[in-house]
Amino acid sequence: MKFKVFVGALMWALSISALHVQLNVGWGSLGQRFKVMLGIERQELLVGFLPVT
Amino acid sequence: MTTNSDTGSVFTARKFTDWATVKEALMSKKIGASFILAPMAMQLVADGVPVKIVYLGHRDGSAIVVGKDSNIQTFEDLRGKVVAVPNRFANQNLLLRKMMRERGMPFDSIETRDVPPPEHPTALQAGAVDAFIVGEPFCAKAEMDGVGRVLYFTKDIWPGFISCVLVVHDDFIREQPELVSELVSGISKSGLWLDESMDNRFDASHVVGTHFYFQKPQLLQWVLSRPVDRVTYGDLKPLRENFDEIMDLAFDTGILPRRLAFEEYVDTSFVPVGERKAWGLEALSLTEEAARLRLEPNVAPDLEKPTLPQKTPR
Numbered sequence: 001m002k003f004k005v006f007v008g009a010l011m012w013a014l015s016i017s018a019l020h021v022q023l024n025v026g027w028g029s030l031g032q033r034f035k036v037m038l039g040i041e042r043q044e045l046l047v048g049f050l051p052v053t
Numbered sequence: 054m055t056t057n058s059d060t061g062s063v064f065t066a067r068k069f070t071d072w073a074t075v076k077e078a079l080m081s082k083k084i085g086a087s088f089i090l091a092p093m094a095m096q097l098v099a100d101g102v103p104v105k106i107v108y109l110g111h112r113d114g115s116a117i118v119v120g121k122d123s124n125i126q127t128f129e130d131l132r133g134k135v136v137a138v139p140n141r142f143a144n145q146n147l148l149l150r151k152m153m154r155e156r157g158m159p160f161d162s163i164e165t166r167d168v169p170p171p172e173h174p175t176a177l178q179a180g181a182v183d184a185f186i187v188g189e190p191f192c193a194k195a196e197m198d199g200v201g202r203v204l205y206f207t208k209d210i211w212p213g214f215i216s217c218v219l220v221v222h223d224d225f226i227r228e229q230p231e232l233v234s235e236l237v238s239g240i241s242k243s244g245l246w247l248d249e250s251m252d253n254r255f256d257a258s259h260v261v262g263t264h265f266y267f268q269k270p271q272l273l274q275w276v277l278s279r280p281v282d283r284v285t286y287g288d289l290k291p292l293r294e295n296f297d298e299i300m301d302l303a304f305d306t307g308i309l310p311r312r313l314a315f316e317e318y319v320d321t322s323f324v325p326v327g328e329r330k331a332w333g334l335e336a337l338s339l340t341e342e343a344a345r346l347r348l349e350p351n352v353a354p355d356l357e358k359p360t361l362p363q364k365t366p367r
Contacts, residue, residue: 046086047236049265
């Protein structure tokens with residue numbers, strides 16, 4: 001019984017997290033953040049400008 | 054702008070040639086941030102585009118330029134003339150209107166014409182316009198080419214004039230605030246470094262002219278030295294009183310459809326804590342004449358490298 005409750009809670013937590021990533025974060029964005037955290041990639045920001053002061 | 058910052062983040066500069074494309078790229082998030090015209094940033098927010106002004110690009114750095122041999126000597130002489138502006142949503146356009154209002158001139162007494170900044174000197178030379186007002190280095194280019202003469206520097210008619218501001222998309226502010234903070238901090242440090250010595254300014258002219266603007270370094274040296282306060286970088290925090298003035302002017306003259314609260318379009322949370330001018334421009338002023346001579350080596354071929362006085366933090 002205890003094991004079933006634990007597995008159920010775990011599944012619920014995983015599901016709600018996956019739904020959050022799907023709806024609010026985006027899997028691509030999450031992957032990018034992990035790559036930055038692990039040092040595989042660097043954070044990047046494109047900055048536009050005109051050749052005027 | 055560097056592609057390798059101290060903490061390993063990558064800031065990539067993307068050059069554009071007209072404001073409309075910058076606006077589109079920002080709206081579609083092809084770029085996360087951009088230097089754009091201050092009133093244009095306000096207009097974007099008024100149109101519902103989620104961006105915020107987080108810092109200034111510089112102060113001053115614009116001028117009203119007339120033909121070299123023109124008989125225009127005062128602002129009032131521009132009555133009935135055609136003046137090029139970078140864009141309807143440019144603070145340069147608002148400055149013209151501010152000056153007309155102060156002198157009791159109706160807004161239609163000067164015809165303004167939108168011209169992309171790089172084309173201002175050629176438009177003046179071709180006689181398509183009688184004068185132009187734009188950010189550097191195009192005023193300096195007209196001077197160097199012998200085409201134009203500065204009627205007024207903006208520093209003399211609207212001290213602390215704001216032209217370009219750094220705007221960032223709200224999504225980046227929310228998702229990567231540390232990256233935005235790093236960018237602003239880098240710009241702040243660069244500005245203080247530029248205002249520290251004439252040598253720094255000349256070094257920057259070479260790097261920026263060669264790798265980013267693709268313009269002659271001598272042109273940028275001219276901008277950064279004649280006079281030295283032609284454009285300044287020491288005080289780049291977006292101040293409420295400055296933007297309230299621009300907002301009032303834009304609304305009163307019909308450029309913006311409604312007034313926006315400062316907080317709607319500005320986020321000052323990224324301004325480095327304790328920011329202030331580290332050095333004055335006094336050190337640069339003392340070498341201004343030397344800088345002029347360095348640009349004209351025939352005048353003083355044996356000029357020694359100018360020495361700067363001991364700098365004292367203010």
